[in-house]
Amino acid sequence: MREAQEKNKEKPAYDGRCRELDAGERASRLAAGEPAVLRFKVPAGETCFTDLIRGEVVFQNKEVDDWVMVRADGTPIYNFAVVCDDVDMKITHVLRGEEHLTNTPKQILLYQALGLPFPTFGHLPLMLGTDGKKLSKRTGDTALQDYREKGYPKAAIVNFLCLQGWALDGKTEVFTVDELVKHFDPTQVSKAGAVFDQDKFRWMAGEYLRKEPLEQLFEHCAPYLVASGLVSQAELASKRAWLLQALALEKDRLHIYAELPERLKWMFADDRAIAYAEAALANVRKQADWKGTLSAYLEWLRPKLADRVAKDALRDATKAWVAERKLKMPALFQPLRCALTGEAGGPDLFDAIELIGSERALVRIESGLARMA
């Protein structure tokens, strides 16, 4: 039947062939074992309701098909089941995606047929992919759980999602759940769909992450550290102080928990075989005679490290060393940074030296002198 309708470009819908069967025939055909479904006989007229977000909505009943409530095998269909469930649960408000808008008249009609009051409906705008269409696998359809697993702070997820179609006051972007509860008003939610902005989401994740107390942040990042293989479960405890110190140094560079391993990997590298990022090497090459500068510095540094000169004093002394030679800071710091971390960016270098220790630092500088180019 459906195929025929499509072929004739008719609206694919129930043709009402059994709509007016009398009770007798119905019984006899059923008794004969004829397969049958249970449909909702939609009355003439129109169905209207006040949507929390869209205001007055009206559907002409003739546009609503005599929908199936129960399949031939006796199992119920969604539109039938939800109403039963919502009635049973004494649901008062139904907030759902706009895609459900056309299901609403079917459900309201059922409530009315049952002689029951229907709940307040509110249809929220859809979340769109960058193609402007409903999120699909192709366009970043992602379960909330996936964002938790990717290392986005929970509160950031809630906060960001709220900003899709709603604004607290037009200016405040970051707010707590308490403030949300206090200010949220479904009638203020916009009716248009919203394109999911990954960049802004990442920014917001960073806002939340940076506000976390160090210990708490560490607990959140720890699983990723273990998963990366950089640290074992046991080391999480045995090297805790060291890792905490490192986290404190990298905190400002983090947006999501899962980024920590990548940011700390230089600390775990083999001192004689640390990999140099291309950007880091490029910064080194920009410094004239970086090799001469770095090797001269190395000889100056050796006794200082042996004497366990304090970090801050060493930093000051180094700057003085650079100034005495009429050099620019980058002339020394760029090659030093590359040798020490292999990265173009990162924490203060004296913090870095403190983190890996004098011996390892010296090995890295020697190795860098030989391998950076």
Next chain:
RNA sequence: GGCCCCAUCGUCUAGCCCGGCCUAGGACACCAGGUUUUCAUCCUGGCGACAGGGGUUCGAAUCCCCUUGGGGUCACCA
């Protein structure tokens, strides 16, 4: 295609419902400076929108209509 919904910077939005305070505000992104040994953070500045056309009105982003554009939905799925 039928039905329904929607329409302010690239993106998320404030303003719209109760027209003048809007030379349209904020945020992300981007660009340019500042800070820094680098990156990041942070600070300053810049770029950047009322889809189009008709009305109504002394006056429209705000109200009405049309056009265009976009989306949703049309199952014995949920």
